[in-house]
Amino acid sequence: MKVFNLDETRVFDKALNKFLVHDSPYFRIINFNIKAGEEFPVHSHSVEGELSILVLEGEGYFLGAEGAKTPAKAGDIFICAINEPHGVEAKTDMRILVAIAPPL
Template structure:
């Protein structure tokens, strides 16, 4: 078993701060902290699998292909295929938790 204290990753240095919380053949969990006004660029991965983006703190938008933008607030989650374009824009300082499910 493993316990992760998310209070320890509440660090905003630079535009985007990345914390690997778990990395295994079964799933990956990454915490990104995004400064207000900054964007985690829209991107995709040409592999099979799915991901979730959970907003832990703050407000902004989930981003998709083209100009697609969906409001995102603390407690809300985006779920999509890894191959689908995804990103996040922060209106306030924002913390997101990304979970990636295999295959990688």
């Protein structure tokens, strides 16, 4: 069993902070902290699998293909295929937890 305290990664000292929470052959979990007005750019990966983006704190938008922009707030979760375009834009300081299976 592993316990990880996400409060310890509540850091906004640059545009994008990245903290590896878990890494295994089965899935990877990463905590990203995005400053207000910044963006985790839309991107995709040419592999099969799925990912989720859970908003831990703050408000902004889930970003997708062709300029798609869906409002996102604490407690919202975005789930898609890894090869589907995805990203996040922060309206306020925003913390997200990304789970990727299988890990990249």
